[in-house]
Amino acid sequence: MVKEALVNQLDCFIDRPIVPLFHVIFKGIGIALSNGYLWRKQRKFANTHLRYFGEGQKSLETCIEVESNFICEAFKEEQGRPFNPHYIITNGVSNIISSVVFGHRFEYSDQSFRKVLELDNEAIVLAGSAQTQLYDAFPGLMRYLPGPHQTVLANYQEIMTFLKKEVEKHQEEWNPDDPRDYIDVYLAEMEKKKEDPQAGFNIETLLVCTLDLIEAGTETTATTLRWALVYMLHYPEIQEKVQAEIDRVIGQSRQPNLADRPNLPYTDAVIHETQRMGNIVPLGFPKMASKDTTLGGYFIPKLADIYGKVFSIRLGRDNVVFVSGYKMVKEAIITQAENFGDRPYSAIGDRVNSGPSGGLIMSSGEISKRQRRFALSTLRSFGLGKGIMEESVCEEVRHLLEEIEREKGQLFSPAGLFDNAVSNIICQLVMGKRFDYSDHKFQAMLQYLFEMISLQGSLWGTLYESFPRVMKHLPGPHNKIFSHNKVLLDFIGEEVKMHKNNVDHNNPRDYIDTFITEIENVCECVHHLGFTETNLTVCSLDLFLAGTETTSSTLLWALVFLINNPDIQYKVHAEIDQVIGQTRQPTMADRPNMPYTDAVIHEIQRMGNVVPLNGFRVAAKDTTLGGYFIPKGTLLLPNLTSVLFDKTEWETPDSFNPGHFLDAEGRFVKREALLAFSAGKRVCPGESLGKMMLFLFLVSLLQRFSFSVPDGVELSTGGTTGLTHAPQTCLFFPVFISG
């Protein structure tokens, strides 16, 4: 699979991502961390001239033979006493590269060069540590804070000063007719490439290239040699066999040379096995997909094409198993529903829910079962199926249409209105009232709600989940998750207080009343199942968190896809005209008579893909999935993107095609692979309400308006991805359709 990525898909995985800490030093120039045209030019130049100055040439072999002698002499000086060969080997190896780059070697007693090697070694070790990774997350902040990242930066600065001196010396002595080494030919190339600044031939790039060559060549080769010694110590019988082969083929009277290699098969095999076991660049250097594969470390569809249907990735401190494709996701969340029904521990959830298992979204086990059952039965008794909820939606539709009419066909962004309209339905359900679109306090609450969702799905949220103890004390946007959450809980808490004052236990008006009644009625022994006032506010907030942005983003996607496909918008208008006309409001009873519109809404949900990653699950016991062993406690992400765009399930997965949900006669067909609301034990409890809102809002909007964008504007279907996948800010013309 790695070969598939690195060799067969060479063009797709050639670029390096920007790593902020390294970027300070390497600046995206040089050979190792550059991209595009500059990288191609620098890499080609290095390839050609490294070959010229030695690689593949007898002169380099001689140079290595000489250096081997120095190493052996230095070992001899230890007179058989135990010693650490680290710096002798490192110095020896880097001398080979120094000969090519600087045209000379450094004595092992040269303290200034030894210092450079020590600084480099320390920088490499520290750069791989978890603490320095914080720098990559918060470069703006960490720049001013103490920590190992400062040592990494200081070490590289000092190494750069050393390299600068070498380059300056070369500039002083430079004779273009007699290039001695890589620096000399580079100086000549700088003259030649003056007209091509994009290729990056300048002193700054030369310094970075020099550092790249010394660093990449020294640490790797020297570490492999040290592994070789370790294996020889561990396997004395193998060491003896290598020595026997050397005695037989070379003897003691001359130095080894490369011509001996074909006659030393055992030794050659040992060196290869050392490289395999030594595994000195265990992860490879990060590569960035130049085509769609990953985003900010998160899975996007093409990743599964590369790694298979079940693969694991380290996210922060956890190993997360990504499950992809309809069949495998179904196997995980439906067939093995019992095993993958719980949520993993979440540091954010723990803090916002006043304990590890509160609310509806983050709870697990018995609490989740009881709270989900309670929420679903309340949703049912407040109208799903009885028409009360439908009435609420129809009333909200009238307010929404009125607001849009006020725009008088001017360009406008409906996002805020959709958010308010959808959350009003949840307000009706939870607290029995709606808020006017001009209510500033409620608008502010919605802003807090969305910012909280967006921050949880951002790198800041991920960092908090990974390093809660550190992040708790650091400034940064993640703190807003908690402050906003508190404001929202207080807002709901106020409602709970008011409800408590005038609740009629025999006649509950909404979710809050029903919950208060439940707290009164259930035995105190089941309060630990979440029937407490605190959990009532958390569960209410969860209904807003889970229900508002998902539904309103789907409505926005609807307009994006219908504007981009005017023929489809036209057909929906035609079906509305034919089935409903202009004299009455749409109702849910119209849906069975509108197969085309129904198919369009389902296709919007598929392509809109508003919960791209689904919710995390955790394995309740050891199990297997797709042939892989999944130990108890493993985090699982049953990836919905991979299901909604599964090539084996959808005829045209990447294009907007309502035909996915229609048969040859134009009848609506349900498709099992449309898991937009997920499935199994944690399937969205708001699915029916969500579907009702989508149908009534959308059909009512299209009954009254047709939507378009200014000429020449193409709406992006790329979207922004965090926990949810929403269209980028969109501006539309609502054109009033007169009766």
Ligand code: HEM
């Ligand atoms: C188009 C609209 C919606 C979509 C696409 C959607 C999708 C989802 C998805 C994918 C999940 C994750 C399930 C899992 O982890 O397997 C979820 C969970 C949830 N949704 Fe929805 N949802 C929508 C509307 C709503 C509405 C309107 C409500 C509230 C009335 C709601 C309430 C919830 C709750 C409470 C959960 C958490 C359930 C749990 O963890 O057990 N959703 N939703």
